[in-house]
Amino acid sequence: MNSVTVRVPAKVNLQLAVGPLREDGYHDLVNVFHAVSIFDEVTAAAETGVSVRVEGETAGQVPEDDDNLAVRAARALAGHAGRSYGVGLVIRKAIPVAGGMAGGSADAAAALVACNELWGLGLPLDDLLEIAADLGSDVPFALLGGTAVGTGRGERLTRLEVGGTFHWVFALADGGLSTGRVYAECDRLRAAGGERVARPRVSGALLAALRDGDAKTLGAEMANDLQPAAVTLRPSLARTLDAGRDLGALGALVSGSGPTCAFVADSEAHARELAAALTAEGVARDVVVAHGPVPGPTVV
Numbered sequence: 001m002n003s004v005t006v007r008v009p010a011k012v013n014l015q016l017a018v019g020p021l022r023e024d025g026y027h028d029l030v031n032v033f034h035a036v037s038i039f040d041e042v043t044a045a046a047e048t049g050v051s052v053r054v055e056g057e058t059a060g061q062v063p064e065d066d067d068n069l070a071v072r073a074a075r076a077l078a079g080h081a082g083r084s085y086g087v088g089l090v091i092r093k094a095i096p097v098a099g100g101m102a103g104g105s106a107d108a109a110a111a112l113v114a115c116n117e118l119w120g121l122g123l124p125l126d127d128l129l130e131i132a133a134d135l136g137s138d139v140p141f142a143l144l145g146g147t148a149v150g151t152g153r154g155e156r157l158t159r160l161e162v163g164g165t166f167h168w169v170f171a172l173a174d175g176g177l178s179t180g181r182v183y184a185e186c187d188r189l190r191a192a193g194g195e196r197v198a199r200p201r202v203s204g205a206l207l208a209a210l211r212d213g214d215a216k217t218l219g220a221e222m223a224n225d226l227q228p229a230a231v232t233l234r235p236s237l238a239r240t241l242d243a244g245r246d247l248g249a250l251g252a253l254v255s256g257s258g259p260t261c262a263f264v265a266d267s268e269a270h271a272r273e274l275a276a277a278l279t280a281e282g283v284a285r286d287v288v289v290a291h292g293p294v295p296g297p298t299v300v
């Protein structure tokens, strides 16, 4: 085999409950991940060294060296196999960069799947999940796709049953937000407010809404503890969220650490209407319609 191409989806967090800061610098989470139909494509081709090239409108914002998470994924997989395999990676980006939709994690997951195939390793998903957890908290979910709840740093996953398809509108912002900075701002806001931080718990009502395919209840129950921090660091997001709510979204929240905002709609037609109205409001760099859940990395 000379090359393998893998298509991999973005995610939105339907519930992101953040516990106290741990000694290792991370936070215990309850993180309900949901894969949506915005896709990057990663091609892995046989080569001697490890290299990466990034294509797409936002390519300039993604490193093309050893800092690239897909490169780190390929090296980690080769290390796991105990061999010095080479690969030339090409990433075609559509997932917003540093947008709170786990684009980098998606590329890493796709690289693991593509190189596993290219190098004929045949490693099972459980081995890839272990390697993924060392690469980043969101990489294991990016391997899984669908809808799942993550605990620990977000890397311990349980798949969730979803009774239907949900329709989404995403408002993309100019420039990204650093995940670490948003978590730090969350800690700062909590300390300043004298808040006692509880152990994160999954919302039973949210799980029921997912099971029932009930977009209205889902919209009401979605919650993101990082949202106040993201809005403090990027005050314009308050206007974007308000605009979506005023225009009839069933629910609105910042996706992960932001700055992408996510709106859930009643139907595909409703999502298209809402996207057109949000575009007309001029509250986002770009507005994208998508649906979820979708499967994880798929060889194309």
Ligand code: C5P
Pocket (backbone or CB within 6 Å): 025, 026, 027, 028, 029, 135, 136, 137, 138, 152, 153, 154, 179, 180, 181, 183
């Ligand atoms: O795991 P990942 O490299 O994606 O995390 C990026 C940053 O986000 C971490 O360095 C940490 O500051 C923050 N983080 C956290 N708690 C988590 C996940 C991430 O504080 N559960």
